Amino acid sequence: SQQGEEDPQALSIQEGENATMNCSYKTSINNLQWYRQNSGRGLVHLILIRSNEREKHSGRLRVTLDTSKKSSSLLITASRAADTASYFCATASFYNQGGKLIFGQGTELSVKP
């Protein structure tokens, strides 16, 4: 069962621009996480935001969470070619998902130099 859905599926921008990716989900959650995956590699955890938090920052990353709209966004500021990767949101819900993390299908980001 897919919980998170990312939008857009693919995004192409120029170096220096900001990249925004969105994630929507269906049921209430305890936390939402964002991961990054370089082509052919494993996923790397970027940031976790709890259901009682609205915004979180980590370096050039900014994550927001709107539980009333059941949505989250990941903003990468001043993007670099090295940010080219797929980005996944994953939701965690103790009660609706048996505590499992459910991943979305990802946004493929391409940053052109």
Add this chain to the structure above:
Amino acid sequence: DVKVTQSSRYLVKRTGEKVFLECVQDMDHENMFWYRQDPGLGLRLIYFSYDVKMKEKGDIPEGYSVSREKKERFSLILESASTNQTSMYLCASSLLRQQFANTGELFFGEGSRLTVL
């Protein structure tokens, strides 16, 4: 840094063969997971384990089994490989943090790309 190591990056097997995918983590994590990743389907949980000798079915356990004899090692077994099991397999681990502990951040291995001919 947490390191999750998957034994093989690339494997090619024949239909009907028994396949072992090994995963080892070095940070004393209680929870370990096996996912498969396919284009258009995202990551799907096959099995997970929150303790030695414990295992829980994920969303797509059919055709797979797992073994966790030691805390640091979690093996995925394909008893009789089929072509529809051609996929990228990802192992992950996480700390035990709370009752429903498999909701903290996951640390992934580099993946094992399996092709079944």
